[in-house]
Amino acid sequence: MDDRGTIDSLFxxxxxxxxxxxxHLAYVSADVRPPCRRNAADWIASTFHMSxxxxxxxxxxxxxxxxxxxxxxxxxDWVTLLGESDISGLSILADRISACYETQLQRLLExxxxxxxxxxxxxxxxxxxxSFFGAREQAETIKRQEPSKYPYLETDxxxxx
Numbered sequence: 001m002d003d004r005g006t007i008d009s010l011f012x013x014x015x016x017x018x019x020x021x022x023x024h025l026a027y028v029s030a031d032v033r034p035p036c037r038r039n040a041a042d043w044i045a046s047t048f049h050m051s052x053x054x055x056x057x058x059x060x061x062x063x064x065x066x067x068x069x070x071x072x073x074x075x076x077d078w079v080t081l082l083g084e085s086d087i088s089g090l091s092i093l094a095d096r097i098s099a100c101y102e103t104q105l106q107r108l109l110e111x112x113x114x115x116x117x118x119x120x121x122x123x124x125x126x127x128x129x130x131s132f133f134g135a136r137e138q139a140e141t142i143k144r145q146e147p148s149k150y151p152y153l154e155t156d157x158x159x160x161x
Contacts, residue, residue, distance in 0.1 A: 025053045070124040
């Protein structure tokens with residue numbers, strides 16, 4: 001938690017040390033699912049799922065030297081997929097998501113291995129919700145005391161209720 005009311009992104013920290021070209025390919029509501037065409041809801045929400053994001057990385061004119069992947073948490077909505085009372089399919093759902101993630105990560109790693117330069121792939125795990133909401137509560141307290149701090153704090157309320 002940064003009590004100054006600002007959090008320098010990894011990009012901002014890196015640009016202080018080396019020149020950086022940033023390609024931000026993450027999208028809110030993206031899922032880890034088998035490759036498929038984007039549906040109408042995806043187009044309206046401007047969502048590109050993991051397979052689409054990997055496609056976009058592979059089409060870049062220069063393959064990145066550093067790739068940051070965060071699995072996110074969108075596939076955790078098992079109630080929508082299985083029904084509220086049907087937890088018997090959780091292991092099948094987990095296996096399906098894991099297989100899809102592995103397939104996409106393998107595509108990325110194979111392309112990275114073919115490059116003429118070093119490539120670092122950093123994979124983040126699922127978000128720690130307890131820590132996330134604890135940090136947000138601290139930021140909210142700081143913002144109440146000094147409203148100019150964390151000017152974009154309320155933006156995440158649309159995504160993390």
